[in-house]
Amino acid sequence: MERIGVGLLGMGTVGTGVFKALKSNQDVILKRTDTLFEVKKILVQDPDKKRQAEDAQSLLTTDFQQVLEAGIQVVVEAIGGLEPARSFIERAFEAGCHVVTANKELLAKHGSELERLARSRGVQLLYEASVGGGIPVLGTMRHLLKSNRIHRITGILNGTTNYILTEMASKGTPFDEVLAEAQKLGYAEADPTSDVDGFDAAYKLAILARLSFDAEVPVTEIPREGIREITPGELVLARRLGYAVKLLARGEQYGEKGPVSLAVGPALLPLTHSLSSVDGIYNAIHLEADVVQDITLVGQGAGEEPTASAVVEDLCNLYCLPPSKFIPSEETLLLPSQHSGGSRFIYLETAQHLDEGDAEGLKRRLQAIGLPVGETGISRVTDGSGVAFILRRWDPLYRGVLLAELGLEVSCLTDRPVHGSSTVEEAVRLEAGSAV
């Protein structure tokens, strides 16, 4: 049996979860890894604050140096944000400690430098909990898809926005009300910017792109759109036409070591797509690769226990699985994400009261001038009507054409990409003729 001393930085949701899981599952971990993990010191800001885990009290300190000197081999960083987390991690490496962290912002912005520093000191940096909460997606990519070339990633990577969109769609409640409710329940932060404007999802996408495509992209360059502008009327009509609206993080690589495109923004998925039913606080990642075809991983994207699971699994893996051979690459060429081609969902609201017959008339008029209009839907919204179309091809110029041709007083006009036909239908097509 090996004894490993752990220094824990932070005793919020993640830190508390890790402390409790190391205790409650000590026997399982010992049996399966022959390693006993002992938390030796816990760094906190306020040692007098009342804590959930009362037996942690005697381990608290406000001095990072005391953590480093407590006979530890691993630092678990559960503070979040850039500083002081980054300095603590660098000092931990310099002291010869491995580091496990859930810090997506730090990893997205400075992951490569930190990986290089860890390597130069002969220690490891693991960060499974930074993407997808409890979902072991980084481990799957690193250890279980080694013979596969991953060429596309589509993810629902933010639990707060997925919860808000699910509530808006199922209850017809506007964004502001659902956000306020989510804040009351503790599902959204007082300042929700990082979640609802897509920053959090962009951090996670940058981390996934580094591991799967070996692509180094400054996170500020990832095109990013949030969910503030989405209305319940849009969600209802999208569903009626057979689609779910999700905040998707999409990454694609064109050829090995080739350029990539990355983007975060609301998009439509057919209800037959494996991600379309991922609701509430769940996260999911759909990976497309050359041999396995496609794999979807679904799980709780945040919360004390799922996140603690990912951190504790990383602790075990420091001693059970081979260290990463990942060598951060030079900056990768980022292609603009496609704004034309593919299907597009158009949603608009107008003060006029329209019915099904009007919608059919609009559709025929647009088809008459050559626009490739598919399914069409109409619904009542406060003070008027909501109208939705699927356009089978898209060009940004169509916006102006649409507005001119419809001849309606339009209070909002949204256009959103429609992603991926059903993975099932694609698979059936590809597999036709071979045994199942």
Place this chain on the structure above:
Amino acid sequence: MERIGVGLLGMGTVGTGVFKALKSNQDVILKRTDTLFEVKKILVQDPDKKRQAEDAQSLLTTDFQQVLEAGIQVVVEAIGGLEPARSFIERAFEAGCHVVTANKELLAKHGSELERLARSRGVQLLYEASVGGGIPVLGTMRHLLKSNRIHRITGILNGTTNYILTEMASKGTPFDEVLAEAQKLGYAEADPTSDVDGFDAAYKLAILARLSFDAEVPVTEIPREGIREITPGELVLARRLGYAVKLLARGEQYGEKGPVSLAVGPALLPLTHSLSSVDGIYNAIHLEADVVQDITLVGQGAGEEPTASAVVEDLCNLYCLPPSKFIPSEETLLLPSQHSGGSRFIYLETAQHLDEGDAEGLKRRLQAIGLPVGETGISRVTDGSGVAFILRRWDPLYRGVLLAELGLEVSCLTDRPVHGSSTVEEAVRLEAGSAV
């Protein structure tokens, strides 16, 4: 760089896929594992048969001894069935070779003995491809959920039956017709028994139970029901009430090292459950564990490339990941699966033509005698009507009560378990109050 000689047994769908993937992805594998896998000999029954992979021709042999003597370190068994696969694997172990296999029947029936034999010879036996095709579920349980106690598994483990149910539900076509079509397309075998009667799913469940619960259960003792009796009318009414009917493999363990219950059979899942939208040839496994809460893995359950992916990943993992510490246990107590308690879906067909009003009347009569009837639906079927109820509690005695009380001439009466409320709703309930 290490060179590893591989002997391939069988050149059907799986063997061909492995041969092609080792070639097409040789560079990726070499880069990530520093290992070059070379197929040295291929055992086939008929060396003169025309093959897809023409460059395999010079490697073919009909003599297993020639494979063993070709300077190999690993045998990939892709023949399937019990014999001669089992004898070949034993001889491979005796010759000091690792074995990678996709053989679910052999692993389900003799996995423990084979694991023990491998261990005694100092070699490894890996079999990721035996469950869930390309989905890396065994690797995830072994390497990425080490600190978790898995207590429940729910899986869609057979692609053929899932394809048939999906087609029946979407097109309203009866079982026999869809089966014949699936056989024509190559999605079902000429003798479909192993798939449609649930044997294949039971094999896979036995393998999952061994790894996740450390439970050794004779596969013949797993309660098993197939999909032959399912009618399109049942699928349509289930969906109208908010459920999908799936052939589910379910395993649960009661306490660590405790007894288990295992069963394969058709069951209803709420449409909000992450498995309910897994359609067509896709497979999925939903794992519930004490720290991570729940993880769902979805992917293609069969086919040349997904299966080859799992085999080739195993080949890499022989040299990259630590060998299994799994010690097969003594036989585990198998509890009968629950036949009472929980919700139940009742479906019956009658020659009488009934309408919505009749259904409401039936519901009120059943409620009047104390049956906990919930949602009710009615539909036209060939020669009469289909009627469906959800009973909120179930006792096998209710079947007789129902038949007596309804006073209808009933041509079929089906009762099926309703599994798991929405994982999302459960999670929201559990998480309420903590940050997302």
